[in-house]
Amino acid sequence: MAKGDKEKDSERYKIAATNRKAYHDYAVEETFEAGIVLRGTEVKSIREGRVNLQDSFAAIKDGEVFLHNCHISPYSHGNIMNHDPTRSRKLLLHRKEINKLMGRTQQKGLTIVPLKIYFSKRGQAKVEIALAKGKKHYDRRESIKSREAGREVARAMKERR
Numbered sequence: 073m074a075k076g077d078k079e080k081d082s083e084r085y086k087i088a089a090t091n092r093k094a095y096h097d098y099a100v101e102e103t104f105e106a107g108i109v110l111r112g113t114e115v116k117s118i119r120e121g122r123v124n125l126q127d128s129f130a131a132i133k134d135g136e137v138f139l140h141n142c143h144i145s146p147y148s149h150g151n152i153m154n155h156d157p158t159r160s161r162k163l164l165l166h167r168k169e170i171n172k173l174m175g176r177t178q179q180k181g182l183t184i185v186p187l188k189i190y191f192s193k194r195g196q197a198k199v200e201i202a203l204a205k206g207k208k209h210y211d212r213r214e215s216i217k218s219r220e221a222g223r224e225v226a227r228a229m230k231e232r233r
Contacts, residue, residue, distance in 0.1 A: 085198070088118045090188040091125035096212060098185055098204035104173070106199050107164035108139065108189070111155050113147035118197055120148070123189055130163060130184035130201055132174050137163040139186060139199065163199060173203065181205050 094100070110118075117123065122145035130139050138160045146154040165173075176182050187200045207215075 085190040085192050087188055087190045088121055088197075089123040089125050091128070091186055093126055094185045094187055094202070094204065096215075097207060098183070098202070099207055099211070100187070100202045100204045101182070102176075102203045103187065104165065104169055104201050104203075106137065106169075106201055108197050108199050109162040109164065110197060112153065113150045114144050114155050115197060116150075117144050117147045118189060119191070122148075125186050125189065128186050130186060132170065132177065132184075135170065135174075137165055137170060137173065137184070137201075139163055142186065142189075163201065176203050 124143040124145075128139060128142040130137055132138075139162075140160050141158060142161060143157050144155070145157055173184060177184060182203055182205055184201055185204050187202050189197065189199050192198050
């Protein structure tokens with residue numbers, strides 16, 4: 073992604089949380105954008121950035137997709153009617169996308185992981201979910217080696233200038 077593309081992305085939406093560990097633990101094959109059903113003060117908590125996607129995952133149950141283990145902290149200025157931080161939240165996808173996810177997750181080793189939560193240009197909370205395959209330990213080490221090699225090359229090119 074070029075530098076100009078990142079600037080355009082930030083104009084399109086405001087990122088509230090990212091799951092950086094997902095890129096380390098999984099090989100991402102395909103991404104989807106999904107709406108998320110929220111209650112009460114959850115939107116305000118997400119706007120404050122008080123959301124954690126680290127151990128979360130999505131699962132399909134009865135033809136609907138749910139986000140599990142996503143921790144959205146209670147709103148700081150809320151009252152006794154605050155939400156449960158780790159409740160399962162329904163994700164809104166088109167039927168074709170749900171069917172595609174259902175078929176692909178039944179294959180061996182594929183899972184649905186959330187990559188980031190952001191607000192669209194219209195102010196709606198969205199989740200970017202990915203169809204991913206778990207990396208083996210040696211795959212993780214290989215990706216770290218290639219990243220380090222790229223950094224060394226960039227450092228050497230910078231010193232040369």
